[in-house]
Amino acid sequence: MILVTGASGHVGGELVDQFVERGRPVRAHVRDLRKTAPRHGVEVVEGDLNSPETLTEVLADVDGVFLLGGFEDMAGVLSQAKAAGMGHVVVLSSRSVVAGRPDNAVVAMHLNSEAAVGGSGLGWTVLRPSGFMSNTSGWRSQLRSGDIVRAPFAGVPIAAIDPHGIAAVCRARNEDRSGDV
Numbered sequence: 001m002i003l004v005t006g007a008s009g010h011v012g013g014e015l016v017d018q019f020v021e022r023g024r025p026v027r028a029h030v031r032d033l034r035k036t037a038p039r040h041g042v043e044v045v046e047g048d049l050n051s052p053e054t055l056t057e058v059l060a061d062v063d064g065v066f067l068l069g070g071f072e073d074m075a076g077v078l079s080q081a082k083a084a085g086m087g088h089v090v091v092l093s094s095r096s097v098v099a100g101r102p103d104n105a106v107v108a109m110h111l112n113s114e115a116a117v118g119g120s121g122l123g124w125t126v127l128r129p130s131g132f133m134s135n136t137s138g139w140r141s142q143l144r145s146g147d148i149v150r151a152p153f154a155g156v157p158i159a160a161i162d163p164h165g166i167a168a169v170c171r172a173r174n175e176d177r178s179g180d181v
Contacts, residue, residue, distance in 0.1 A: 001043075001061050002026050004016050004028050014164045017167075018167055020041045027044075050072050053076075055081075068091075069093050069094075070110065074112065078117065091127070092127055092129075094129070097110045131161070132161060
């Protein structure tokens with residue numbers, strides 16, 4: 001059983017779909033069941049990653065987890081996962097940690113998450129994608145109204161990544177744990 005946190009998000013939703021397509025048992029973790037439509041072949045569970053003590057049942061019988069970074073008590077979440085017997089965690093971080101300033105709140109959040117995963121005693125993989133292609137859909141109304149989308153460092157080429165591709169890497173790391181990165 002694989003636990004996917006953030007299962008209603010861009011990457012988590014893609015990852016759930018990929019596991020279902022391959023017939024793998026998947027448990028989709030969401031914050032609010034009322035906002036989540038049932039999906040065939042998916043066990044949907046509600047939980048709060050900011051309250052690791054509430055995750056005992058969520059983590060039961062889980063072999064691996066796709067974990068969003070940035071929660072207040074990442075070490076506590078990972079401790080609960082280890083106590084449940086889980087073997088591997090794939091954490092979604094950010095490329096901002098590469099040469100980013102540790103005094104930046106976003107960089108610090110991801111660095112702290114990575115440190116917690118590295119110190120957890122679990123097998124781990126850290127993914128550091130840059131911007132998601134799916135985030136551009138948020139510009140629709142702005143573009144329709146004739147507005148201009150402005151971004152810092154507009155002249156700097158940064159790859160936008162399809163969440164489907166990020167999910168495929170997560171799935172592959174979970175299916176083939178031949179070595180940790």
